[in-house]
Structure formats: C-alpha cells, structure tokens
Amino acid sequence: MIQSFLQYLHSNVTPGEAGNLLWIVIYVLLVFGGVSVGVIFMNWFERKVMAHMQVRIGPMRVGPHGLLQPIADALKLIIKEDLMPETADKLVFWFAPVCVVMTAFCSFIVVPFGRSHAITDMNIGVLFMLGVSSLGVLGVIMAGWASNSHYSLMGSLRSGAQMVSYETAMCMAVVSAVMMTSMAAGGGTLSMIQIVQSQQQQHVWFAFSFFPVGLIAMLVFTVAMVAETNRAPFDLPEAESELVAGFMTEYSGFRWSLFFLGEYTSMMAVSSIATTLWLGGWLRPFPNLLSGANWDLAFSVVPGLTFIGLGGFCFYTYKRMPKLSNMRAQSVGLAIFGAFLALLGVFMLLGPVRSRVQDVFWFISKVAFFMYLYVWARTTFPRYRFDQLMKIGWKVLLPISIAVVIATALIGVRHELLALVWR
Amino acid sequence: MMSDKGFYDPTELLEVEPGKTFLDSSELVLNMGPQHPSTHGVLRVILKLDGEKVNGLECVIGYLHRGIEKIGENRTWVQYAPYVDRFDYTAAVCNNLGYCLAVEKLLNVEVPKRGQYLRVILAELCRLASHQLWLGTHVLDIGAVTPLFYAFRDRETILNIFEKYCGARLTTHSFRIGGCRWDAYPGMEQEILRACDELVKQIDEYGDLVTGNRIWQQRTKNVGILTAQDCVDFAITGPVLRGSGVRWDLRKAQPYSSYEDFEFDIPIGQNGDTLDRYLVRVEEMRQSIRIVRQAAQGLPEGPIIAKVPKVIKPPAGEVYVSTEAPKGEMGYFLVSDGSAQPYRVRVRPPSFINLQSLEKMAKGTLVADVVAVIGTLDIVLGEVDR
Numbered sequence: 123m124i125q126s127f128l129q130y131l132h133s134n135v136t137p138g139e140a141g142n143l144l145w146i147v148i149y150v151l152l153v154f155g156g157v158s159v160g161v162i163f164m165n166w167f168e169r170k171v172m173a174h175m176q177v178r179i180g181p182m183r184v185g186p187h188g189l190l191q192p193i194a195d196a197l198k199l200i201i202k203e204d205l206m207p208e209t210a211d212k213l214v215f216w217f218a219p220v221c222v223v224m225t226a227f228c229s230f231i232v233v234p235f236g237r238s239h240a241i242t243d244m245n246i247g248v249l250f251m252l253g254v255s256s257l258g259v260l261g262v263i264m265a266g267w268a269s270n271s272h273y274s275l276m277g278s279l280r281s282g283a284q285m286v287s288y289e290t291a292m293c294m295a296v297v298s299a300v301m302m303t304s305m306a307a308g309g310g311t312l313s314m315i316q317i318v319q320s321q322q323q324q325h326v327w328f329a330f331s332f333f334p335v336g337l338i339a340m341l342v343f344t345v346a347m348v349a350e351t352n353r354a355p356f357d358l359p360e361a362e363s364e365l366v367a368g369f370m371t372e373y374s375g376f377r378w379s380l381f382f383l384g385e386y387t388s389m390m391a392v393s394s395i396a397t398t399l400w401l402g403g404w405l406r407p408f409p410n411l412l413s414g415a416n417w418d419l420a421f422s423v424v425p426g427l428t429f430i431g432l433g434g435f436c437f438y439t440y441k442r443m444p445k446l447s448n449m450r451a452q453s454v455g456l457a458i459f460g461a462f463l464a465l466l467g468v469f470m471l472l473g474p475v476r477s478r479v480q481d482v483f484w485f486i487s488k489v490a491f492f493m494y495l496y497v498w499a500r501t502t503f504p505r506y507r508f509d510q511l512m513k514i515g516w517k518v519l520l521p522i523s524i525a526v527v528i529a530t531a532l533i534g535v536r537h538e539l540l541a542l543v544w545r
Numbered sequence: 546m547m548s549d550k551g552f553y554d555p556t557e558l559l560e561v562e563p564g565k566t567f568l569d570s571s572e573l574v575l576n577m578g579p580q581h582p583s584t585h586g587v588l589r590v591i592l593k594l595d596g597e598k599v600n601g602l603e604c605v606i607g608y609l610h611r612g613i614e615k616i617g618e619n620r621t622w623v624q625y626a627p628y629v630d631r632f633d634y635t636a637a638v639c640n641n642l643g644y645c646l647a648v649e650k651l652l653n654v655e656v657p658k659r660g661q662y663l664r665v666i667l668a669e670l671c672r673l674a675s676h677q678l679w680l681g682t683h684v685l686d687i688g689a690v691t692p693l694f695y696a697f698r699d700r701e702t703i704l705n706i707f708e709k710y711c712g713a714r715l716t717t718h719s720f721r722i723g724g725c726r727w728d729a730y731p732g733m734e735q736e737i738l739r740a741c742d743e744l745v746k747q748i749d750e751y752g753d754l755v756t757g758n759r760i761w762q763q764r765t766k767n768v769g770i771l772t773a774q775d776c777v778d779f780a781i782t783g784p785v786l787r788g789s790g791v792r793w794d795l796r797k798a799q800p801y802s803s804y805e806d807f808e809f810d811i812p813i814g815q816n817g818d819t820l821d822r823y824l825v826r827v828e829e830m831r832q833s834i835r836i837v838r839q840a841a842q843g844l845p846e847g848p849i850i851a852k853v854p855k856v857i858k859p860p861a862g863e864v865y866v867s868t869e870a871p872k873g874e875m876g877y878f879l880v881s882d883g884s885a886q887p888y889r890v891r892v893r894p895p896s897f898i899n900l901q902s903l904e905k906m907a908k909g910t911l912v913a914d915v916v917a918v919i920g921t922l923d924i925v926l927g928e929v930d931r
Contacts, residue, residue: 176694272575276597276912355688355760364916366582504760505688507913508597 136234136315138242149241153230161386165192168497175501186456187439202375207270210372214268219377221261222384229254229391234315236404236481247314248296248395252289255391256350258384259285262359262369265381269372277368280508281359284349287515288356292346294523298339298530299399302328305534318403325410329400332533339526340400342519344495347392349515351385353496355503356511393492394485401488404481422476425483429467436460572600575912579608583686583916586926590903590915597911602904606897609930617890622648622857623722625887630716632875632894633928635678637716638671638707639870645720646801647866647877649851651859652722660724660849661803666737666840667710667719668802669833673744674703675871676830683823683920684755687764687913692754699747702740709733722857724850734841741834741841748830756827765819769906769918772817779902783873783895785922788825789817795869806843807836819921826923858885872896872923892931896924 130142137145166181166189173180181188206215232247234240244250259282266278303320304310311317321327329340349356360368367373370381397403406421437460443453470479506514532539573596578589587608593601613632617625629644630637642664649656656664681696704714711719711727719726755761771779776786786793794811796804812828814821861883867876873895880889899922907915 172690176691177698178694272573276573276575276594280597354690357688358913361688361913364583364913501691503689504684504755504758504764505913506760507764507911509911510763 134238136238136240136243138240146241149239153233153235153241154227157227157230157387157390158383160390161383162192162196164386164390164493165195165382167493168500171494171497172501175498186436186452186459189459196379199379200376204376205374207372209270211268211270214264215372216377218261218265218268219373219380219384221264222258223380223387225254225257225261226384226387226391229388230394232314233391233394234318234398234403235485236478237315237319239404239478239482240315243313243315246312248300248312248317248399251314251391251395252293252296255388256285256289258388261384262352265373266369269369271372273365273367273371274369277359277361277365277371280365281352281369284352284356284358284511284515287512288346288349288519291342291515291519291523292350294520294527295339295343295346296395296399298335298523298526299328301527301530301534302331302336305331314398314403318398318405321402322405322409325413327400327402327405327409332530335526335529335533336400338522339530340396342523342526343396343400344492346515346519347396348496348499349511351389351392353385353389354500355505357500357505358508358511361505389493389496390489393489393496396492397485397488401491403488404485406480406484422480423471425480426467426470426476428483429470430464431467433460433462433464433467436463577915579605583682584919585682585924588900588919588924588926588929590919592912592915594912597913599907599910599912599915602907602915604900604903606900606926606929609926611931613931614890614892617887619886621885622859622887625890626720626722627716627718629892630718631927632892632931633675633870633872633896633925634716635925636671636675636871638667638719639675639868640875641718641720642668642802643866643868643870643875643877645722646868647864647879648722648857648859650864650866651862651879651881652853652857654723654851654853656724656802656851657848658803658845659728659847660851662840662844663725663729663849664720664802665804665807666837666844667707667717669837669840670703670706670737671717672833672871673830673837674700676826676833677703679826679871679920679923680751680755683917683923684761686916686920687761689755689758689761692751695747695750695754699744702743706733706737706740709736721850723853724848726850728849729844734844737837737841741838744834745831748827748834751827756824762820764913764917765823765921767816768819768910768914769921770816770818771902771906775902775905776817779898779905781873781899781902783869783871783899783923784822784826784829785873785899785902787811788814788822790815795867795874801866801868804836807839809833809836819917822921856885858883867893870895872925872928873899894928894931896922896926896928897931900924900929 126142127144130137130140130145137149169191170180170188181191184191184194206212229251231241232244232250234243262281263278266274266276266281269275299317300310300312303317305320305324311320324331328336330336352359358368359365360370365371370378373381402409436456440453440457440460443449443456445453469475573594575592575594576589577592578584579587584590589605589608591603591605592599611631613628616628620628626641626644629640632640677696677700681693684692707717707719708714709730710733711717713719771781771785771789773789773791776789776791782793790813792811792813795801796809797811809832812825812832814825859881861881863878863880865876865878867874869875874893875895876893878889878891878893879887882888903918903922906918910918
C-alpha cells in the first residue's frame, strides 16, 4: 500500500487515471477542503474589496484585518436555531440546500488544477461540468417551492428562467473554445486536461487565438457565467430590494449558509471553466512571448516569492499597527500569520515542491482574477430588470455567441475554404 | 388555507372557471411591507401580479401614525415646535421653518434679516442632506450598493455643521417662533463655504458613478411616467412635479424668508420619468449649494430673533403657510382661538399627496419598477402617516 502510495508521486497523471483509490480519496479531501477554504477566503475578500470601494474599511475586529471574521460568521450561523416554516414542504425544504451544495462541489471533480492535480480526467469533462453545475437550479427551484412563500416562489421562478436563458449562450461560447482545440495535433477534445494541453501545444491561450474571436467568446462566457450564478448585476433571484432575499427568504442558520457555500462554490466552478477554456488553465503567463528554460525557471519561483512578499506585507502592516495593549493579540496574530506565509513561500521555493505547486498557483491566480471581476461588478452596477435580463440573454448574447461559433469554424477551415475558392 | 398535505397548495385557492384548468388563472398576490427593505419605512403595498407584471396595486398606510397633529392641540405654540421636526425626519429644518413662518404670520411678526438668512442657509443644507439620503436609498433600491455609502459620507459634512450649530444632527429644532435660537458660531460661514466646495465635487462624483451608467439609464428611462396634467390632477408638488416639466417652486412663486434675495434656477425635466426626476433632484442639489453660498457670503449683521412675548398667544384666526420642503409643498394650516394652545393644526404633507400617484405610475409595469417608483417619489413615512 505504501508502495502504491509512493509510486503515484512519480507518475504524472491524475489519481483517477492511475486508478489509485488512496490518492483519489486524498485528492477529494484536498480539493473539497481547499474549495471550502476558498469560499471562506472569498467571503472575507469580497467584504474587504467592497468596503474599500465604498469608502469604509470592512471587518477589522475579529483577527488581524478581520481575517477570522468569516469563521466567526460561520460559527454563528451553525449555532443558530434551525427554523423551518410550519407550512413548508419539510423534505424538499431540507433537500434544496443539500442539492445546491452537492452539485456545486461535484463539478470540481474534473477541474484541472495542474496536469496531475485533478481528481480525475473525463473525456467529456466540460460537458460534465456544465451539466452538473446547471443542476444547481433544481435546488433553487425546490427551495422556492418548498418555502411556501411568494417571495421565494418568484425568486426561484426568476432563477429558473434566467439559468435556462443564459445556459444557451454559455454553451455556444464553450463550443467555440472546444472547436479551437481541434487545431492541435490529436484533434478536438472535451476533456478539461486535454483542452489545456491543446493550448500548450498551440502556444496560445484560447482567449487570444483567432483574435478577436476567442476574446469575444470569453467575454460572452464571462457575462453568462455571472448571470448563471445569480450574481450582481444579474442577481434578480435574490434581489434584496424587491424580493427580500428571493428563494432564500425563509432560510436561516446552517441551511442558509449551505446556500451561501453553494453559491460561492459554483462561482468558483464556472470561473475554473473560464480559466481552463480561455486562460490556459494551469499554464504560466506568456508561454510564447517569454519561452525557454530560463523563463520557465524564473516563472516557477514566482509562487514562492509571492508568498514571501505577502508575508513581508503582513510584517509591514504589523509595524504600522498602533501599539495598544488591547490590539496586542491582533498585531501578534498578524505577525505570526506573516511568518507562516513567508515560511510557506520558502517551502515553495524548494525544487520538488516548486514544480508541483506552480501549476496550482497559476490556476488559482486566474480563478481569483474572475472572482475579483465578480466583486467589482457587484459594487459598480445597478441591477437589471427581468425583461432586460431576458433581452440581453436571448437577443444580445445568443446571437453573438452563435456568430462566434460560426466565425471559429470558418477561420478554422480557412485554408480548405481558400483552396475551394481558388480552385 | 392549508391542505391535508400539510403545506400550501395554491391550486386549492384559485377559483377555477369551468372549462379552464388551474394553470389558466394565475394572479399572485404579493404583500410588500410593512417590513420590507425598500418601502422606505413602513409602507405596505399589496401587489396583484401576473408573473412579473403588476396588474393592480394597493397602498396601505398608517403603520407610523403617531397622532402628531392631534398632539398639537394639547401643547402650547412653543412646545409644539419640536414635534414638527418629526414629520419628515430627514428634513427636520424645513418642517420647522414652515411651522415658524405660519405662527409668525398669525402673530404678525417680521423676522430680522440675519435670522432669515440663517434660516435659508440651514434649510438649504437640509435640502441637500435630504436629497443625499434619497439618492443613496433610491440607487440602492435599483441595485447599486456603492453610491449609498458615498451619499452618507457626504451627508455627514452637513450633519456636522448642524451639530456644531445647535447640538443636534437629525431633528435639530434650531428655529424659534420669531427667528433663530442660536447665532452663527464663529467661523460658520467659512466652514459652510468650504463644505460647499467639497459638496460640488462630491455631486460630480455621484454623476460619474450613477448618471452615465447604462444599466441605470435603462432602469429609469420611461419608468413611472407622469405627465404634467397627471401631476396637476394629483396635486403633486416638489421635484416630482418639476420632473414632469412644470416650473413651479414656492421659493420663486411666493418667496418667503428672503428667498427673493438669492439667484437660483428651477431645474425641470421633460418626460416626467424616473430618470428626469433623478436629474432634477441632482440639479436641485447644485442650486441649493448656490443659494447657501450666496447666503453665507452675504450674511447681514444684526439681531437673529424678533421681539416676541414670552407666552405666545396669537390673536384668534386661521392661517395657511406653505414652504418648499425637499419633498414638495409643506403646508401648515393653523387655527388659533386666542389661547396659548393651537385650536387645530393641520399639515399638508408632500409625501402623502405624492404617494397617491404610486398606483398610476406602477400599474402595468414590472415588480422591479414598483420599487424604483417608490424610490423616485422620495416618501418619508413619518410624514405620510404623521
């Protein structure tokens, strides 16, 4: 057993492909634990970014710069009284948040954090992700129905209509990227890992290939994914100024936090799809511009240096903190956190660790970029009205995405086309 | 109505006509409020919905009724003055101004020029603060979170001036019958002029954030249209009336408290939709700054309060005085029987009368528009219910 455990470390495939059950379990725990930590961090990050955009400072009290605030919130939500409306459909009410969280987490099975850092690789990876993540709407509709409240019902109806409308445009954009993979040797593929490898072979991220077709496809996908995950400015299902909290109106405590978890997890899931399809997944930036072994080495130390830099920044803020007796735990905590980050950074600079960690680092950075876009859009835009939302989905995004698919196809076969014309 | 299944089964509630299934009749009654994030207090709106479309709408008010008008009959003229602050609590100074002017008209007292100018300064600052609060909440209703914080940050500048002047921030009660209670504190003019410079920049900032935003324009354009005739029919006043293109402002039409000394324009809209009302209010904020600047620069010397008796006993009679409050025409109808207490106090609250147009504006629109329309009317429930 130990032998098979160690043997896997030298292989360069995902545990699912290797058929190594032990490592599959470890990866499942790692990915799901990592995603949960990501949601917690995202909560803090969103509140902080929003706060600074809104001329305030956000959570500051629990932990240094409010770093432990999401944990305190989660604890509060868990120990809250478990309320269920008397007129609710008990079973469906219970199952709805579970359904949302389950589907959101399931889609992470095929997300490739690196060449060998995925739970498994499927030859229908993208389809699987789109399919599973859109199952989440079932949970939303169940929640709206089971709550037995008009606000919830309207919220879930909005959500259902919205998800169906934007799914079409989203899938069309995905088709465009999948068609681009067929330009590489070995032909087209739907597997998440092979899509990234195809970008590696073609020495270009699909966002920049067939310029500007790839970029437009990515933009269409980005808009559609914001709508798909019910986030501002498309957050109609939970529009707090109209429907109080939409389908979540009757939910509180732990059940509500499950919805929260599901929402942020699915945000990360669709961001991972966008990263994989258009931003080169785990590939480092500038694969063709700055190529060569030296550049590879230079980019491979970036993760470690980033962490050391973050640790240094923590120390800098620790120095700037006022030396008050009641702030002592906070400032010492920040210093310890900085030291931890810096140590982690040094660890990441070690040769064997470096080569394994850098893929994950680039992937997460790219996902973080999309997550930042989410927060940015939320603070900037007012909310769309329902008819406008539908209009954008069907009359703007869908035609654009269909045009993108056709353009991709035409450019892809342009040599054959030219040959036909000239003959 | 509960079914045996233990949960609400909507099919049982609907009256199904013969030959139709329950799918054919589908009117949904949605009760918004009195506890709702965007009804600005405790307004209750009952919506009859067909999907997202609003087929009918009914307003239920009275959840904030405190009987302030009746209280007036049991207080002396002076004692009642702080109560009027609580009508429209976002613009307490303007309420107070109207009441004081009405009692002064009963007493036939002329306020000294310096007192009048101080009143104008405070009332216009209060209009600014009220419009800032409206801006933040109205934009929040339409889904933009950020402008709220900017508006509240800037409102703080004005509230700090109030606090320095009279000690209170919200319900100031800074005016007395016959003039003002306090003279300007040292350096008040300079501070106000400085605040005006800042406010101009901040209003530009709201413009950058909101006015040009495509989604904002789509959400407000052609939403809740009121024609000029509608406004006159409903007796609507204030920015809502001006948004529909009627150039009517009591500060110009029947100047009070030295408003005739100041130069300012009355902004008007053209289509009478939510966007026009937004633009009118933003422009009004700029005009208010103009007035405040002129008043602060030209603040005359002299007494701030006229000679009024200790115990105020106006001669028997009745009077109606109206002023231009941030929400519209704020009118006071006072009846005196010659005693130290009012015989009757009747208020013409702009919010209450403007709220009538809600049904006209919201019928046939979508749920999201109802919220936008409530926001654009700029109602304060303290004034609607009294």
